[in-house]
Amino acid sequence: MTPDPACGTVIAQQSATGLSSEAIMALLFFGTDPNSGGGNCPAVWVDTQAAEGPELVLQGKLADAATRAVCGHDSPPADDEGVIRLSVRMVEQIRKACDAAEAARAQL
Numbered sequence: 001m002t003p004d005p006a007c008g009t010v011i012a013q014q015s016a017t018g019l020s021s022e023a024i025m026a027l028l029f030f031g032t033d034p035n036s037g038g039g040n041c042p043a044v045w046v047d048t049q050a051a052e053g054p055e056l057v058l059q060g061k062l063a064d065a066a067t068r069a070v071c072g073h074d075s076p077p078a079d080d081e082g083v084i085r086l087s088v089r090m091v092e093q094i095r096k097a098c099d100a101a102e103a104a105r106a107q108l
Contacts, residue, residue: 027057028100031093042086044097046104053108054101056094060084
């Protein structure tokens with residue numbers, strides 16, 4: 001999936017399996033950084049169909065090595081984990097996504 005130039009709509013691309021990303025998962029889009037000004041925006045989604053219950057999906061800048069080292073000291077990341085940075089401008093979208101994830105969990 002890639003953000004469109006307006007940075008608000010997710011466009012599905014065909015995967016190596018031939019299935020569109022919509023066929024693989026359903027993501028609820030909650031928004032992007034309001035000051036990003038287009039493409040490559042920090043963003044937040046909720047995956048309501050994750051195997052272990054609803055999950056937040058976040059897009060942001062990869063943290064620098066020093067930040068990753070400090071975070072790794074407190075909580076070493078697994079091989080499939082990473083550390084990202086998001087502006088506090090994303091708080092409103094993240095709150096809405098958290099509320100939706102909790103509501104979806106309550107419906108399970």
